Every structure is written in C-alpha cells, then in structure tokens.
Amino acid sequence: MNRRKLLQSIAIGIPGLLMSKNFAALAHEFPEISEKVLSGPFSPTWESLQSYQTPDWFRDAKFGMWAHWGPQCQPEAGDWYAREMYIEGSHKYKFHLEKYGHPSDFGFKDVIHSWKAENWDPEELVSLYKNAGARYFMALANHHDNLDLYDSKYQKNWNSLKMGPKKDLIAGWAAAAKKNDLFFGVSVHAAHAWSWYETAQRSDLSGKYAGVSYDGKLTKAEGRGKWWSGLDPQELYAQNHPLSENSLDNGAIHKQWHWGNGVNPPTKAYIEKFYNRTIDLINSYNPDMVYFDDSQFPMWPVSDAGLRIAAHLYNKSIKETGKLNAVITGKILDENQRKAMIWDIERGQSNAIEPLPWQTDTCIGDWHYDRSIYTRKGYKTAKTVIHTLVDVVSKNGNLMLNIPVRGDGTIDELERKVVEDIGVWMKANGDSIYGTRPWKIFGEGPAQEGAAKLSAQGFNEGKGKPFTEADIRFAVKAEQLFATVMGWPASGQVLITSLKEGSIYYPEQINKVEFVATGQKLKFERNTAGLKVYFPESAPAAAYANALRVT
Structure with missing residues (x-):
C-alpha cells in the first residue's frame, strides 16, 4: 500500500487496519501516523x-x-x-x-x-x-x-x-x-x-x-x-x-x-x-x-x-x-x-522563594566528560554542591546534579571523592533537606545581597558572593524549623537575626536548639538582637554547612 492509499484508508476509517498487528510497522514506515495519546x-x-x-x-x-x-x-x-x-x-x-x-x-x-x-x-x-x-x-x-x-x-x-x-x-x-x-x-x-x-x-x-x-x-x-x-x-x-x-x-x-x-x-x-x-x-x-x-x-x-x-x-x-x-x-x-x-x-537558582516547586540542574564539571577538567582538578567541591542544595531547598527547589561519565562508562577517582563527600554531609544533615518546605523567608546574610540575576535558561551560579558563616538558610518540616549556617563560625557562636525576640517570622517561644548532625542540644540566648546559638567545641566532618533544628 503506498502512502496516499494508506492515508486515504485511514481518513475513511478502516478499523481493521488501525487494529491490525501491522499498524505499528506501518506507523514506523510512515512517521506522520503518531503514537496514540492516552486518554x-x-x-x-x-x-x-x-x-x-x-x-x-x-x-x-x-x-x-x-x-x-x-x-x-x-x-x-x-x-x-x-x-x-x-x-x-x-x-x-x-x-x-x-x-x-x-x-x-x-x-x-x-x-x-x-x-x-x-x-x-x-x-x-x-x-x-x-x-x-x-x-x-x-x-x-x-x-x-x-x-x-x-x-x-x-x-x-x-x-x-x-x-x-x-x-x-x-x-x-x-x-x-x-x-x-x-x-x-x-x-x-x-x-x-x-x-x-x-x-x-x-x-x-x-x-x-x-x-x-x-x-x-x-x-x-x-x-x-x-x-x-x-x-x-x-x-x-x-x-x-x-x-x-x-x-x-x-x-x-x-x-x-x-x-x-x-x-x-x-x-x-x-x-x-x-x-x-x-x-x-x-x-x-x-x-x-x-x-x-x-x-x-x-x-x-x-x-x-x-x-x-x-x-x-x-x-x-x-x-x-x-x-x-x-x-x-x-x-x-x-x-x-x-x-x-x-x-x-x-546552572543557576532563583533569588526568591518560588510559589511553585522548581529544579536547578547543574554539573560538577562539563555536561559531557572533559578530561582537561580532571587533569587540572577543576571539579566543583562537595562544599559548593551542598551550599547550592541548601540554598535551592530554602527557595522551594530541587537540585539535579550531573556527575560526568567517561566514554567507557566509569567516573574518575576525583569525581568519586566529591560524591562520597556529599554523602558524608547528607547522612548527617539529610533530615534538614528531605521532606521540607520553604519557610516564610528563605534566609539572611550578605550572599543574598550580591546574588546575580538569572540569564536565559539560568546561568547565574557562581556569579554572586560566596556563602559564609554569616549566611543562614531556612526550611520547615512539621513543627521543626531548620536554620542552616553556611560555614563553621570562627567565634563558636552565630546570631540569627530573623529569630530575634518578637520576630514577626517566629513569634513563638523557642525551647530547644539541636545540632542536626549529632543530635546535640546547644546552648542559646534570645533577645531583641537575635537568637545567639553556641556551637559545639569541635566541628564534625563536612562542617561547611551546619543545620540547626529549632523547636
């Protein structure tokens, strides 16, 4: 059957052809015969x-x-x-x-x-x-x-x-x-x-x-x-x-x-x-x-x-x-x-809490494997990835991370180390990520003041100020508020101004602050300047982002 006769047959509705075992083969030969959209x-x-x-x-x-x-x-x-x-x-x-x-x-x-x-x-x-x-x-x-x-x-x-x-x-x-x-x-x-x-x-x-x-x-x-x-x-x-x-x-x-x-x-x-x-x-x-x-x-x-x-x-x-x-x-x-x-x-992220869920996709190197990045040790660090994840989650987003795969189907040892280091942080702090929702504000600190605008598909990652211990990102789950400090405070303490006494964001009483990575209860003080939290004496592994549970 030639193309014209086939299309004429379909147009006048030959049910036997449409139901026949050969229809898939005909659809392949004549690609304008589309796969069915499920009702x-x-x-x-x-x-x-x-x-x-x-x-x-x-x-x-x-x-x-x-x-x-x-x-x-x-x-x-x-x-x-x-x-x-x-x-x-x-x-x-x-x-x-x-x-x-x-x-x-x-x-x-x-x-x-x-x-x-x-x-x-x-x-x-x-x-x-x-x-x-x-x-x-x-x-x-x-x-x-x-x-x-x-x-x-x-x-x-x-x-x-x-x-x-x-x-x-x-x-x-x-x-x-x-x-x-x-x-x-x-x-x-x-x-x-x-x-x-x-x-x-x-x-x-x-x-x-x-x-x-x-x-x-x-x-x-x-x-x-x-x-x-x-x-x-x-x-x-x-x-x-x-x-x-x-x-x-x-x-x-x-x-x-x-x-x-x-x-x-x-x-x-x-x-x-x-x-x-x-x-x-x-x-x-x-x-x-x-x-x-x-x-x-x-x-x-x-x-x-x-x-x-x-x-x-x-x-x-x-x-x-x-x-x-x-x-x-x-x-x-x-x-x-x-x-x-x-x-x-x-390769970027929103600068505000988005009303609908979204995703950023990024990579520790180039999208397809590039040996020159491996040679010069140019991959993103686990610290950079975790900072991105925490920031994205605070704004109602997800992170999709690509690990470039070599032609033979393997990843190199430097990539593997990055992945393993991400795992160390996630095992300790995952409760502050999974199943959370954005809070009333996504965070505080100087990084948000220097955030770069989105361009085309995104492409604003790495263009703003780097995160430091002065930057905090928030997320909530049930009655728990997570405040993640994007660094280990050199002074051993951090002041979260958004949680000050009389805060419009958190008017409730604060009874407990825990260090998520270890479950340790932390000493804190709350006044009109903010919530001052005293960190543990020693930093755990992967202390580049430190989640606190506030209840």
Whole structure:
C-alpha cells in the first residue's frame, strides 16, 4: 500500500487496519501516523495542562543525580562535541583533527561507532549515588546528537543497541534505579538536532581541506563498502534541509532555540518522528520524570508535539498509579507555563522563594566528560554542591546534579571523592533537606545581597558572593524549623537575626536548639538582637554547612 492509499484508508476509517498487528510497522514506515495519546483528564493544550500538581515524591526528594552520558563522552573533550567538531578552528575541531582525522573522513557517526561503554556498571554507579543521598536518578535518553540510548522503534538504526555499545542503556539505568528504590527520570534533548547539527553541512574555508564537505550531507548510497553500509546518515544528522538564517554565526543557535529568529522550520515528518520516539521511550521504560532541554515543551510553538507528550505522560501516570506521579521539566517558562510543568533552571537558582516547586540542574564539571577538567582538578567541591542544595531547598527547589561519565562508562577517582563527600554531609544533615518546605523567608546574610540575576535558561551560579558563616538558610518540616549556617563560625557562636525576640517570622517561644548532625542540644540566648546559638567545641566532618533544628 503506498502512502496516499494508506492515508486515504485511514481518513475513511478502516478499523481493521488501525487494529491490525501491522499498524505499528506501518506507523514506523510512515512517521506522520503518531503514537496514540492516552486518554484521561489531561488534553494537549496549555489550558488543560495548567491543572497539573507537582507530586509529593518530587517535593520531598529534593536531591537527584544525573548521568548525562552518551557518545559525546567518548572523546572526553566536553560538551556539544558533535556540533563543535564541525566548527573550523574551534578547540574541538582541532582536537578532532588530531585524534580522529578530518570531519569529512571521520564524522560524528564514526565517533558513535568507536564508543563501546565497555566498563559500564549501572548498579554500582546508582548505588553510589543513593549512598550520597540522591532520592531520584536521571539518565540521558538522547542528546542533540540524535542517537537514542534505548531500544528505539523509530530511530531503529541509530540507537545504542545497533550502534556503539550495542546495549540498552536506559534499560540498564532503569533497572539499577529500581533496585536502589530510586525514582527514575530520563532526559530528552533530540528535538533540536535539526538545527544543532547544521555545522555538519559545512566545509573548511582554508587549508588543504578547503571546500571538502563534512559528512553531514552524506546519503545512504555513499555508504557502500564502509562500516555504515546500508545505513542512512540522514536518520542521524537530519540535514536534508536548507540552513537556518545566520547559520554560519556559531552563536545564532542560542537565539533560535525557541524555533524563532530565522531557524529553518522543521518538517512535520521530523516533528512526528521525535514525538513517536518520545512516546515509545515513555511507554517502554515507564519513567517517573522526563526532562526536556527545551524552551517550554519541545517543538513549541511550531507544533503541539510536546503538549501531546505531556498529556500522554500525565494520563498514563494517573491510569497506572491512581494519581498524578509524573514530572516533566522545561526551561524559560512564564508564570502560566510553570503551572503545566516544573520550571528547570540550568546552572543557576532563583533569588526568591518560588510559589511553585522548581529544579536547578547543574554539573560538577562539563555536561559531557572533559578530561582537561580532571587533569587540572577543576571539579566543583562537595562544599559548593551542598551550599547550592541548601540554598535551592530554602527557595522551594530541587537540585539535579550531573556527575560526568567517561566514554567507557566509569567516573574518575576525583569525581568519586566529591560524591562520597556529599554523602558524608547528607547522612548527617539529610533530615534538614528531605521532606521540607520553604519557610516564610528563605534566609539572611550578605550572599543574598550580591546574588546575580538569572540569564536565559539560568546561568547565574557562581556569579554572586560566596556563602559564609554569616549566611543562614531556612526550611520547615512539621513543627521543626531548620536554620542552616553556611560555614563553621570562627567565634563558636552565630546570631540569627530573623529569630530575634518578637520576630514577626517566629513569634513563638523557642525551647530547644539541636545540632542536626549529632543530635546535640546547644546552648542559646534570645533577645531583641537575635537568637545567639553556641556551637559545639569541635566541628564534625563536612562542617561547611551546619543545620540547626529549632523547636
């Protein structure tokens, strides 16, 4: 049956075709035949999705960890490798030229082919993250490089079972999360491969390869006699389209991320294939959470594909669990859009208590593994991570932390030490984090006065004043108020002005102050200047943030 006859048959409603065992195969061959949106209380409109309520598990968990791991980790040269290796003169272009050869001969498809993930042990890593205090775990399902890291029906050749590792990575991560009793998330980034890969259409402007096209426009016919014989590189690169406006401006993609400012419009076939791939991922691996690296929902506003995905996931969760337990995150959301999904702030945090739960995602290094960061010992410290977590929690947020994974599937010893040190603090102070809610104010101290504003997706971390013992962050749980002092006071005491006698924030009597890490009762005095708390004589391990329980 050809395409026209098939569509005519569907249009006049042949029930036998729609119910047949061959329909899934036909839907794959004709990607405009979409996976079904599960019916339920949510429909694919912003108005309907704005009745979303954040599930308690997410609000209580506070801390998740992420394996932002895929074929771009194989070169160990950092993030956006598959785009920047095609930018003549860039650091990654030069790196690629030296390590692999020219992008006309050895493109990113060949990097994928070289990636084996030979030492990957998902259970060991996820167990490590649980011991560090994570309550949920997220794995990369695909990145802008467009390789699906699972048994994908719609990216049937360019996925991790057919390419590279020859393994179902999402299945492995999901099983490890389940074994460790962690909520499981997947991150989906592939919507933007359409424009992100446009650099692969270029050629060198100078040198001996001047005018020699990179491999971004290769066709299936050109694979004869090569390792990728019989495969179509365009299923990966998706570059059978004209360049976007200003495509040769390497920074233009950031202005075009929301499918505006001259980006070449994606075709319906491209959009529906992305939609089908994502619904297949959700149906096959049952994630509790889906993270989208998109402004709002993916493909918005050029398509409602992302709205359909959201309605499907929410309805699926209600049908299977009896209540809405699913989480979707997205970026650069207005106030109404934040009602439909969780607002995600990349590498940054809000400067106020947000009325709705939110999340920051950040990394101790680069998103994809970068050996140069390891070599120069440039990872964030556990102290920095814990300070971020405490601050974010005080403002009604969660922290999702990425630990970069090497191409072989392992993390290095410096990363492991950071994770273990986080675990030391969380084991001692986790009660001040898990299950808490924001207080009347998020904190006090000089750091908030020098806080940097959000920019685009976020990107304000590390731009303000560093936290010191003068900075306090608050959170509540039942009748307990937690006041976390962001340092060990050299004087042995701290004055919390927000808890002074007659405070409008805490008019109640204070009967007890405990050091959360040890349970030790602390001496305190309260007057019109504040609550003066006398710290223990010696500092415990990981004393860079010290939680006090006030009752």
